Amino acid sequence: xxxxxxxxxxxxxxxxxKALDTxxxxxxxxxxxxxILGDLRLAALRTGIDLRMExxxxxxxxxxxxxxxxxxxxxxxxxxxxxxxxLPAEEGDAAGAPVLRLAWPGPEIGFHYRKDMRVAAPSQxxxxxxxxxxxxxxxxxxxxxxxxxxxxxxxxxxxxxxxTIVEIxxxxxxxxPLRAVGEIRHITVLDDxxxxxxxGLVIRDANPEDQDALYRFVQLRRADRxxxxxxxxxxxxxxxxxx
Numbered sequence: 001x002x003x004x005x006x007x008x009x010x011x012x013x014x015x016x017x018k019a020l021d022t023x024x025x026x027x028x029x030x031x032x033x034x035x036i037l038g039d040l041r042l043a044a045l046r047t048g049i050d051l052r053m054e055x056x057x058x059x060x061x062x063x064x065x066x067x068x069x070x071x072x073x074x075x076x077x078x079x080x081x082x083x084x085x086x087l088p089a090e091e092g093d094a095a096g097a098p099v100l101r102l103a104w105p106g107p108e109i110g111f112h113y114r115k116d117m118r119v120a121a122p123s124q125x126x127x128x129x130x131x132x133x134x135x136x137x138x139x140x141x142x143x144x145x146x147x148x149x150x151x152x153x154x155x156x157x158x159x160x161x162x163x164t165i166v167e168i169x170x171x172x173x174x175x176x177p178l179r180a181v182g183e184i185r186h187i188t189v190l191d192d193x194x195x196x197x198x199x200g201l202v203i204r205d206a207n208p209e210d211q212d213a214l215y216r217f218v219q220l221r222r223a224d225r226x227x228x229x230x231x232x233x234x235x236x237x238x239x240x241x242x243x
Contacts, residue, residue, distance in 0.1 A: 006107045013047050015080060015109075020045060024073045026053060027219055028084075028100070031068035038219035042073070043099065050087055053100040062098060065089075071105055081110040129170035131199075133160065141195055142170060147218050149202045150182070153195030160184055166201065175217035180206035 007015065018024075019042050026040040040055040051071075056062060063069070065088040073080040082105035089101055127142040131152060138158065143151040150168070160166075164184045171177050186200035206214065 005109055005111065007109055009048065012106055012109065015075075016042065016045055016051070016105075019073045019075055019080070022075070024075050026055075026074070027072045028053070028102075029070040029072070029220075030063060031070065037100070038216070040100070046104075048104050050104060051084070051102045053102060054098075056098040056100055062100065069102070071102065079110075079112045081112065082106060082108070127170055127172070129168055131166055131168060133158075133164060133166040140168075140199075143195075143198070145214075145218065147203075147215055149185075149200065152199040152201065153193075154197040154199070155195055157189060157197050160187060160199070162187060165204070168201070172213055172217035174220055175213040176209075178206070178210050178213050178217075180204075180210055180214070 019026075023041050026042060028037040028040065030037075037056055040053045042051060043054040044052040063086045065086050067086045069084055069086065071082050071084045084105045085103045087101040087103055089099075127145070129140045129142050129152065131138045131140045131154070138154055138156065140152040140154045143153050145151075152168075162184055166182050166184060167179065168182050169177070169179050181204045182201035183204050184199055185202055186198075188198040190196045190198065203214075
């Protein structure tokens with residue numbers, strides 16, 4: 001596992017300009033809180049001075065200047081994470097949609113593979129779920145979860161086939177209940193495992209409230225995992241290394 005790195009000023013600027021050019025998705029996790037601001041994009045930067053983030057909603061209660069936060073930028077297969085702080089708005093920033101002004105990050109930057117940052121991972125609080133299919137209901141454990149799909153583990157074998165439609169129900173801590181329709185894509189049975197039946201599902205349908213809860217939960221867990229990995233010294237490889 002690679003440690004958190006301290007890139008040179010030129011390397012850091014190059015990374016942030018790539019994030020700007022590719023409109024890399026960004027998340028801000030407020031220090032000492034479970035609150036996050038997600039669905040953000042880097043809109044502008046001034047080298048060594050500040051970053052401007054767009055995507056915040058007017059309904060959001062925006063943090064005051066001086067609030068510390070952990071910034072996560074998704075860049076391809078990797079996630080860049082760094083500590084930053086909210087800066088006072090400057091003249092003209094209030095026009096249009098909210099623009100968040102952040103201190104230039106650094107000097108320590110974390111780099112992690114996205115595959116190492118799956119939510120509902122073994123190192124995080126486990127999530128239980130109900131799986132309903134063909135008129136029956138089974139208890140399951142969520143092994144991994146994204147905005148588009150999930151992996152389930154069950155203690156019993158089920159006579160299911162790929163492309164079977166199922167319903168999943170769970171409660172996402174900090175986000176609320178989730179009820180979604182999924183389609184089984186993969187079925188694996190493992191020997192000598194407490195949860196031998198493994199299902200890989202794609203989420204096919206969920207109402208707007210459930211979709212919002214899922215999105216908020218994934219963002220929260222991902223931001224939490226990114227910050228933990230950064231402060232513990234990193235858990236992924238450096239930019240450009242193979243997975």
